[in-house]
Amino acid sequence: MPNPENDSAWTRLIDRLGRLPGIGKRSAERIAFHLIRQPPEETQTLATALNDLVTDLRVCSECGNLSEADPCAICADTKRDRTTVMVVERPSDIVAIEQLGSYRGLYHVLLGRLAPLDGIGPGEMNTEPLLERIRSSSIDEVVLATTPTLEGDGTALFLMEQLERLGVRVTRLARGMPTGSNFASVSKAVLSDAIQGRTSMNAGQ
């Protein structure tokens, strides 16, 4: 007789994998088959990466950036320009922009982007805290720095509609970035130009 405990470690993993977005029961089982057949170290490394995510990183309650501290080092830096906030999709986008050394404002990390075809809606982005931040602070310019893709553009348009009601100036990165590219693939000069030439999204401003 197989030990019922064995079956439960197996089905428990499939259950947990199946809760991840875009992974059905069938994919979960396929992944579990893969995990049990690969060297155990590989699976343990994945487990460690998951644990590191939650033990090492916090979501900054001000900007949504990942950081060991809350607020993050950028939000806590009193020398930053607190009137400008740049909205990015992911923490690594901040790293790319900080490496330029030219942007001195704050950030807001969406931790996602609209992807209607994948069933990802506004509720799955860090949107409401952004609006609340604008309402209750001295921010007068929001720079939309979503990726120059169909989904990034859709996300920017959605945010624009929300932000315009708050009477804040909304700009977006100049299309110096080739459509379909991402922050990691363009040169620093291209990215720097895109920040410099950012354009207003409000009608008539």
Add this chain to the structure above:
Amino acid sequence: MPNPENDSAWTRLIDRLGRLPGIGKRSAERIAFHLIRQPPEETQTLATALNDLVTDLRVCSECGNLSEADPCAICADTKRDRTTVMVVERPSDIVAIEQLGSYRGLYHVLLGRLAPLDGIGPGEMNTEPLLERIRSSSIDEVVLATTPTLEGDGTALFLMEQLERLGVRVTRLARGMPTGSNFASVSKAVLSDAIQGRTSMNAGQ
């Protein structure tokens, strides 16, 4: 400046998720967004389930079943009929069949099944050890108990071709099970009938 360590915990997780079958970089990032936004306990539970898989379970070197011991309790049971081996796709299929209490032979667990549309080929199943087992043991009947689906049938036909060359009698479960069903969804009576009425797959036997 964001701590480079943060970015690395983040990108390390995305890298690891992206190595799983069927998960590209884009899905990996989507899952990571989900994980960082859900309560940390949820992510830790997934990490624990992964660690449990490799610490609690071994793949039995004889049959491929998941077990705390190697060989597993079934392979180690000297009272089982060692001339019959039933080939199943997954460990939980064994649990379903053992609950009947009527099958007394051994098992072989494929830990997978052919799924050409998903790019899953023979190399991703536990096939070669099955052939080796037949060559080097007293097994005279192989019962193919793959699931009664298109992919399960394809897997059975593939195995049949391999097994026939070894001169072993090959049977498969009778079609008492409705096509498209699985072991968990049929009644014990249906499953029992299917085992009783198993048919030979060798031509002219």
